[in-house]
Amino acid sequence: MSDYMIRGTAANEFIRAFAVCSKGVAEEARKRHNLSPVAAAALGRTMSAALMMGADMKNDSDVLTIQFVCDGPIGGITVTADSGGHVKGFAENPGVMLPPNAYGKLDVGGAVGNGILHVMRDIGLKEPYAGEVNIQSGEIAQDLTYYFAVSEQIPSVVALGVLMDRETAKVREAGGYIIQLMPGCPDDIAAELEKACVSAPPVTTMLAEGGTPESILTDLLGGMGFRVREQMPVAFKCDCSRERVTKALVAMGPGQLKELIAEGKPVTLNCHFCNTDYTFDTDMLKAILERASKKK
Numbered sequence: 197m198s199d200y201m202i203r204g205t206a207a208n209e210f211i212r213a214f215a216v217c218s219k220g221v222a223e224e225a226r227k228r229h230n231l232s233p234v235a236a237a238a239l240g241r242t243m244s245a246a247l248m249m250g251a252d253m254k255n256d257s258d259v260l261t262i263q264f265v266c267d268g269p270i271g272g273i274t275v276t277a278d279s280g281g282h283v284k285g286f287a288e289n290p291g292v293m294l295p296p297n298a299y300g301k302l303d304v305g306g307a308v309g310n311g312i313l314h315v316m317r318d319i320g321l322k323e324p325y326a327g328e329v330n331i332q333s334g335e336i337a338q339d340l341t342y343y344f345a346v347s348e349q350i351p352s353v354v355a356l357g358v359l360m361d362r363e364t365a366k367v368r369e370a371g372g373y374i375i376q377l378m379p380g381c382p383d384d385i386a387a388e389l390e391k392a393c394v395s396a397p398p399v400t401t402m403l404a405e406g407g408t409p410e411s412i413l414t415d416l417l418g419g420m421g422f423r424v425r426e427q428m429p430v431a432f433k434c435d436c437s438r439e440r441v442t443k444a445l446v447a448m449g450p451g452q453l454k455e456l457i458a459e460g461k462p463v464t465l466n467c468h469f470c471n472t473d474y475t476f477d478t479d480m481l482k483a484i485l486e487r488a489s490k491k492k
C-alpha cells in the first residue's frame with residue numbers, strides 16, 4: 197500500500213477527521229538518517245501528525261513545523277510539512293538507544309523526556325502562527341492532544357504509531373489519525389466518539405491487520421455518518437538543492453568565502469532535514485566568491 201492520507205467528516209460536520217498510512221515516509225526517514233528503532237518511532241509519529249496537520253492549511257506555500265525541544269537523549273525533533281502531503285524532518289541524536297519501557301514497547305517518552313512542544317504555521321502572514329505547550333509524556337500523540345486542547349481549544353483524539361520489525365530494524369507499519377470536535381458539538385456526539393476511541397485497538401494493530409485510512413476512520417466513526425472528503429498521496433520530500441546551498445554560500449559574503457578558500461580544503465554542507473551532503477571544492481568556492489563579489 198502506497199502512503200496516502202484522507203480527510204473526512206462525520207456527525208453533520210461536528211466531527212472532522214484525518215488518517216494517514218505513512219510506512220514509506222517513516223522508512224525513508226529511517227534510511228536517510230540511519231535512525232535507531234526508538235528514533236524512527238519518534239520521528240515517524242511526528243511526521244504522520246505533521247502530514248495531517250499540514251493538510252489542514254490552505255495554500256501551497258504554507259508550512260507547518262512541529263518541534264520538540266526536549267532534554268531526553270533524542271535531543272530534539274524537528275519536522276515540517278506542507279499542505280500537499282510532503283514532509284521532512286530529523287532527530288538531533290538519530291542513534292539514540294534505550295531499553296524498552298514498562299510495557300515492552302519502544303520508549304519514545306523516555307527518548308524525548310521533558311521540554312516544550314512548539315507548533316508553527318507559516319501561512320503567509322507577517323508573523324507565523326505559533327503555539328507551545330509543555331511536553332506531557334513525550335509519546336508524541338498525547339503531547340499533540342494536549343497541544344490542541346490547551347493552545348487551540350480543539351478537543352481532539354490523536355493516535356500515532358510506528359511498528360518496527362525486530363529482525364530487520366526496518367519500519368513495518370506507520371500511520372495515525374486525528375479526530376476533532378468542532379465548536380457547538382453536542383455532548384452525546386462527544387460521548388459516542390470517546391466510547392469508540394477508548395475501545396479502539398492501537399493504530400499499529402489496525403494497520404498490521406490490513407487496516408487502511410478509510411477502514412480505520414470507518415471503524416471509529418462509521419456509526420456517525422463518516423464520509424471521506426479528500427484523498428491525497430504523501431511522501432518524504434526535501435526541497436534542498438545544490439543551487440539553494442550555493443545561494444547560502446553566496447550570502448556568506450566575500451570575506452568569509454575568502455577564508456574558506458584560503459584553507460584550501462573542500463567544504464561540505466549538510467541538509468539536516470534529509471541528510472544530503474553538498475561538497476564544494478576550492479574551484480567551486482572561487483566561482484561562488486566571484487558571484488558574491490559581483491553582488492556588491
Ligand SMILES: [Zn+2]
Nearest residue numbers: 434436467470
Ligand atoms: Zn534536504
